[in-house]
Amino acid sequence: MALPQPRSAPEDAGPASSRPVTTIDGEALAGALARGAAALAEQADAINVINVFPVPDGDTGTNMSMTMRAAAGAAVAAAAGSPREVARAASDAALMGAKGNSGVILSQFLAGFAAMPDDETLDAVALAAAFERGRDGAYRLISAPREGTILTAMAEAARAARGAATAGDATVAALASAAEAARQAVADSPDLLPVLKEAGVVDSGAQGFYVLLAGMAAALHGEPADVTIARGRIDASWLAAKRRLHGDGGAGFCTEFVLTAPVVDREALRRSLSTMGTSVLVIGGETTARVHIHTADPAPLFAYARTLGAVSHEKADDMQAQLEALAGRSSAPLPDARSADRIAVVAVAAGDGIEALLRSLGAGAVVRGGQTMNPSAGEIAEAIVATGAARVVVLPDNPNIVLAARQAAEAAAQRGVRADVLPARSVPQGVAALVALNGEAPADAAIAAMMEAIDAVSSAEVTRAVRTTNVDGRAVRARQAIALVDGVLAAVEDEIGAAARAAVARMIAGRRDALVTLYRGADVDQASAEALAAQLREAHGCEVEVVRGGQPQYPYLIGVE
């Protein structure tokens, strides 16, 4: 039995704490991977919400976390082995358990990382080499690598690790440098990848990689992982709300600004903005508000905002590009939406429901007007020019407005905008034209499809006679319900419902698989309209859809196609 060695033997002189740990063993590496995985698990949701590139499916955090969980579990099970054995176990498990794009990239990184010499410990030079192999493995996966992504974070981390190793740093310090470099890469990502800047986020995959390294570095330092979201600028609720709005459609300019004033009444601001556009979003505090709105014309909106306080962070780039496109001065290639071969639509209609419907279907602008409130040619011309498109389609949606629309088109032509007035003589025809609108198709093809759709629709207007008169040879008493089918008197009844039913019976004759759309007016409630719809389904076996039109004067506008 050996005698106890004197504790002061020169070889053992320095306890670990008084001399820097220059290398790490398998157990330390496994512990670090486990801590990194835990940090990723904690941050997974925060990473998910900033996921916009390459596919905005909101699962980067979950995928990286699940991949690392598999890797860390295997690493811990192999912790008694060498660093290479630990890394190999982690890499094999990651290759098997990789989830999603980011998970696969991570697994390829780990596979490169694990191809290390089988030494008992891992020093900074070996760590740097492992990072470099990991980086190369990840880059090989992507055929056209984009910077500002997880790949950039990996490259920057590898570079920092190499720098630290060259400077003679210990493994722990080299890993800390790598984590710091990854953090910087995250912060820089919006400058490299425009889609990130647009969404107001940093890259989710890069962020996930940074979280992993920060967790690992903290474990080696024996500290709790203190992982903060880089830049602190990610506002998940804002992004999510905006995405929801964009998902629900909308047209015109996507406009944003920040309003600062001694007192900001957000509710009042939201109400007044709602009259100037759609998809209004106002968030903020007592003295600032961040605003998002889709509007046909941002200029008066900014002007209005300036009457309330200081306006900053205006998103005016889009407007500029459009103005240039209009004047034909732009030298830079324009984004698709503004290309000369795409069309914008200006519709004329009365009723808030119809207006909202037309916008939701892709009308760039809706000019208020109808039977008794005809908009001027000038108003329509302004709307045409304000779309910013070089080619515009006008849907008059009423026979009385066709002439004004043609005049407007001539006026617009003098200002360099080609406008075609389509023969949509009713709201149902205008709606059908918009349904057929394909903004991706070349202008001529898109217009042809809209014309065809207009032709396929028969329309009726149901109202009450304002005075006793004679229409098309038929006597009509004041307050009687009358229905006009394609402009011709088709029914005179005492009840609105009866007139509507008579009109539909006339329109539906000879049609197969007819679809009836009832636009209920401002004075008709949903229940009455649904009751009428049920009667029509019963009588004709057709599909009937009820839409809240909100139009004045006409209890029902009806389309049959």
Place this chain on the structure above:
Amino acid sequence: MAVRVVTDSTSDIPRETVEELRIDVVPLTVAFGSEQYRDGIDLNADEFYARLGQSKVLPTTSQPPPALFRYAYGHLASRGDVVSVHLSHKFSGTVNTARAAAAEVAPERISVVDSGSASMGMGLCVLAAARAAAEGKSRDECVAAAESTARRVHVAVAFETLDFLRRGGRIGRAQAFVGGLLRLKPILTVQEGEAHPLTRVRSRGKALDELVALATRFERVSEIAILHTTTPDDAAQLAERAQEARPDARLMTGRFGPVLGVHGGPGMLGIAVVEQQ
């Protein structure tokens, strides 16, 4: 040794055809919350759609882990050449993972092809490669067969809603068709590897007309594939009308697999046609 053809489970090729042509199908993963299934292995289309109707959590999908490609390639490339045809890289990282695995396992024996499409649009490319392989063609010839079909395949898919496509982040250029205050049936195609809007209609009858029109748009059509998620009657009607319009074309009918179901949702009905050379 004949060339072996590999694809992924989003090719939606009927099982009998897969077996007949000895195609190897690498599964993507479908997850309901933390429960994971290998597409087509642990979960077939019928089970999936039954489950989709009842599940409170929305399922998600994930590309195959690299190990599955390494395993499949390692196994096949030790015996001969391999052609591997996959989902457009704009929909999924699957093809990149396949390429990386091929480079690691046997770059000189494996060709990886991005079909630029999905589901039957891609399945028809896979079949072209597999038939060429069955005829004893070389690896390059099999690749050429797949690529030639990829250039001649046309797809139209009618959706009940674009919510699923949007939620899954695969909406592509069809974003403009999202929303609207009417009940609309958007019809999309695949162009340059991503979803593109084709048209939108308001009734089931019109949707069928538009899908049939794809078959008649081309003078000569060699193949037609028709798939649905939850509407077998509509699919049967579409198949009948398409075959009537193009009696010489070979017709394949089937069901969109779970991965497509996750991203397209109930009521999705699609047609793919191959324009004859």
